[in-house]
Amino acid sequence: MVTQSDIAKLAKVDRTSVSKILCGAQLEHFSDDVVEKVKSFAIRLGYKHRHFKNALKLGFLFPVGMDEALDGYTYAERTMAALLGASKVLEGSKHSLQIVNINYSNRTFDFDKVANTADVFIIWELTWEWADRFYAILKEKQKDFVVINRVSASFKDSYIIHESDEVYIKSAIDIFCKYGHSKIAGVFNDVEKTGRLSAMKEAFKQKGLEHSAQNVFSFHERDADGCRKTARLIAERGFTAVFVQSNDMNALDLVIELGKLGLRVPEDISVLGNHKKRSLPSLGLDLSSFETPWYEMGKRAAEFLIAGYSQSDCSKRITHEVLKQKFYEGNTIRGLSR
Amino acid sequence: MVTQSDIAKLAKVDRTSVSKILCGAQLEHFSDDVVEKVKSFAIRLGYKHRHFKNALKLGFLFPVGMDEALDGYTYAERTMAALLGASKVLEGSKHSLQIVNINYSNRTFDFDKVANTADVFIIWELTWEWADRFYAILKEKQKDFVVINRVSASFKDSYIIHESDEVYIKSAIDIFCKYGHSKIAGVFNDVEKTGRLSAMKEAFKQKGLEHSAQNVFSFHERDADGCRKTARLIAERGFTAVFVQSNDMNALDLVIELGKLGLRVPEDISVLGNHKKRSLPSLGLDLSSFETPWYEMGKRAAEFLIAGYSQSDCSKRITHEVLKQKFYEGNTIRGLSR
Known part of the structure; x- marks a missing residue:
């Protein structure tokens, strides 16, 4: 005793x-x-x-500074959704929330100080190598934590994430094939990320479709030239369907650039986005996309941490959960007659 | 004693x-x-x-359900910004945060229960008449509160808000006049709201410009037809400048509709938005707009409430603060030679 x-x-x-x-x-x-x-x-x-x-203090640690939180297409939405999920669990309890906002890109934050801001942590996607030091400190302090949204394949600690890029790619290609498409392009913000290219190859192979570097495009969120160039190549190469893995706003950018080249969605080309956000009414379309369970992630992470806290040794509990993204059928995918 | x-x-x-x-x-x-x-x-x-x-529990009460929080153009951004401002103040303190998410449109929430969720409250724009019951309960319980973002003119309790629509309208017209424009249109989501029409009249009068119902347009965020109709009338009536009071995404919608009619921004028509959000790269423009100090509102509200809590009688403290919006100069306003 x-x-x-x-x-x-x-x-x-x-x-x-x-x-x-x-x-x-x-x-x-x-x-x-x-x-x-x-x-x-x-x-x-x-x-x-x-x-x-x-009397549990639950820290919600997330990246990006204020400017970026307001500026990025979906940073605020996804963070709010996860926060609301976690808050829902705390509602009416004795527990409290501590929002911990770190600019990860600095890599210079005081790990020890941050670790002291709360009793347990929900951590947004802090999966870079340099972050291992932070996890070591949390473990040393026996503070339970769950990483949400995404982790690298080698990550062994607790996580509650959405389905991987690989699953998204496979689902997107499945959907397009179901609608009779075979000329399918994939657009990423960063195609170099582990697994994306090989997932493309594998998914194409499974469907008996030919795959090459010609099917793969990438441009970053603020790269107007990259988006324009991608639209031009997609038009030139005669694709009938394109999925945009990065997010819905990038997909809308691409739709606008395709429109400038005279390609109508979905009449001339079908488009599928990711991380559902509503479309601009002026574009006259309701983008087909995938809904990401950010609210659910925050909720489950908080539930897991609170449940663990009432046990005597929380440091040995590990959870690995992968939550499904949900297909949202808008009006931007056209069925081809075969 | x-x-x-x-x-x-x-x-x-x-x-x-x-x-x-x-x-x-x-x-x-x-x-x-x-x-x-x-x-x-x-x-x-x-x-x-x-x-x-x-050991202060600071409630952050805000409207809209999860779906809307994710779906509306700026709900998540503005709420995140205010939350981060409040959290900044709580950082490293013994105080804690309680996010209280109410779907205001229901009007049926249990006021008493909500009032018990925290010791003091930051309240997002809860300024409808039916909400007076809630304020009465908070006062009865002697719980300090600050309403942020906007209040009605008759609101007497503590608030920390951004400048009024009237100030925005006047600023927008000032800016356009400075650039040599005299054919100016104003676009709102709801023009019937108190003060908007008379503010238009007053601002036009001050500049010696003629004003009529022909200068005023309104359409709601999801009203594609309304946006299209507005664009057509703006083109027909030969305006050289238009400000969109509702928000930047509505302004982008209007830019797209104007583009369909062959009107280029800013060559043919200048556009000024509101509540700065970054533009779509594919549109090839950086929307001129006004930045809203949501972060600052959350921060000051938390500071006010915490300062008051250390005093013996907080119920008599009232603050009325109006924070300035800041003009952001993009590239969508063209100077006219006079």
């Missing part, structure tokens, strides 16, 4: 302080370091204290 | 319970009603307890 005195000894504070800290009382009398140390030892020793376990 | 016994007497619980509740300790032993009652009496009596005052 672990006692508060055991924790006090390890943390080098008196027992009354341990009691107050674990009760969440008079916290203003203690430095953040001391609070952190006491909580950390309490978890490590498996100390059971109902109130402490009930 | 108010004591815990005074509170215990009023709340009809024992003194130890009052102590625990105000310390935030062992809260799981008490029903939400009891916790709420004790806290409420403590505030009403002006009881000073450092920890209690330090």
